[in-house]
Amino acid sequence: MGANDTLMHMKTSSAPVPPAPSDDAAAVELGPLRSMLHHALRAAQAGVMDELQAAFAAEDMRALPFAILVVLSRNPGLRQIQVGFALGIQPTNLVPLIDALEERGLAERRPVPRDRRAHGLFLTRLGAETLARLEAQAAAHEARLAERLGPGGREQLLALLRRLTDPRHPPAQD
C-alpha cells in the first residue's frame, strides 16, 4: 500500500548515482515516514505555522486567537460553546483564550438577554481594527503559499485536506 515509494525514485540514466552522503546531515534515511501523510502533514503544518506566526509577531498574535477573532467578526454575539465547536476547541480551553483577548481589549463578553448562563462574544472597536491588519497579513501569507504551489495548487490542496477528514467531502472521480 504505497509502502515503498522509495523505489519510485530510481534514475533511468545508466550512470550509477553515487550514494550521495554529500549533504552530511540530510543523509538520514526516513524509511516509510517519507511517504506517510501524518508525517508530511506535521512538517507542513509546523512550517506554515512558523511563517504565519512570524507574520503575526508585530501584533503579538498567534493562529488560534486570530481564528477566534475572525469567527467573532463574522458572528457577533456568538456563545463560547459555538465558537469552540466551530474551531475544534473545547469549552474549557477556550476560557483562558477569551480571557486573554478580553484583557487585551480585543473582545468582550456581554450578557445574553434570555439566558443568564451564557455570554455573547463581541469584537471591540480595537479588536476589529487589529483584526483588519491581521487579516491582511494572513492573506499575504496565503498568497506566498499559493505561489509555491503553482496554478490551481492551492485549491487542489484545500480540497484534498477536506477529503482527508470531512466525511461530507467524498473522494474525487473514482
Added chain:
Amino acid sequence: MGANDTLMHMKTSSAPVPPAPSDDAAAVELGPLRSMLHHALRAAQAGVMDELQAAFAAEDMRALPFAILVVLSRNPGLRQIQVGFALGIQPTNLVPLIDALEERGLAERRPVPRDRRAHGLFLTRLGAETLARLEAQAAAHEARLAERLGPGGREQLLALLRRLTDPRHPPAQD
C-alpha cells in the same frame, strides 16, 4: 486572492437552496478561515493524528516516538543530533523522548568509538519487534487515508505538502 471561495459553492439547480440553519451548530460562518491553508492544515493534521494515535493506543505509542523508532531502524547508531535534525526536534527536547524509549526497553544509547561525547542510538530487539507491529498499524492507517482521497490523491497531496515547505520541490508546470 481566492478570498471568496464561498461563491464557488453555488448550486446550478433553479430551486433556491434554503439558508440551511438546519445543522444549528454548523451554521457558524468561518469567513476567510474557510479557505486558508494554515487552518485547513491544522484541522487535517489534528484529525489524522487522532486516528493514528487511536491505532497506536494498544501499543501505548504516539507519532513522535514512533518516528524516532523508524529512523533508528533505518539508521542504526545515529546520534541524537542527527535524529533531531531529521525529524525537526531540538536536541534538548529529544532527551526525554529517548529517555522514555530507553526506559521502556525499546531503544538504547551506546558509546561511540571515536567520540566520547556522543551516543549512538539503536533499537533493542524488543524495539524492533514493537516497531514491526506499529508500522503495520501505520500502513493500514495510511491505506484508509488513501481510500478517502481517491486514486492518485495521496501522491498528489504528498507532492503539494512538500512544495509548501521544502524549497527543493519547485511549483509544478506554470
Added chain:
DNA sequence: TATTGTTATACTCTATAACTATA
C-alpha cells in the same frame, strides 16, 4: 573554541474531572 548532550524552565495547545449558576 566548537560540539554533544544535558538540566532547568516556560509557554502553547490539548484533555479530563468536578464545580457554579442557571435553565
Added chain:
DNA sequence: TATAGTTATAGAGTATAACAATA
C-alpha cells in the same frame, strides 16, 4: 436533569539559556 461557563490539573510538544564533558 441538562446546559453554559468555569476552575484545577495534567500531559504533550516546543522554545531559550546555561552548563559539563569532550573534541
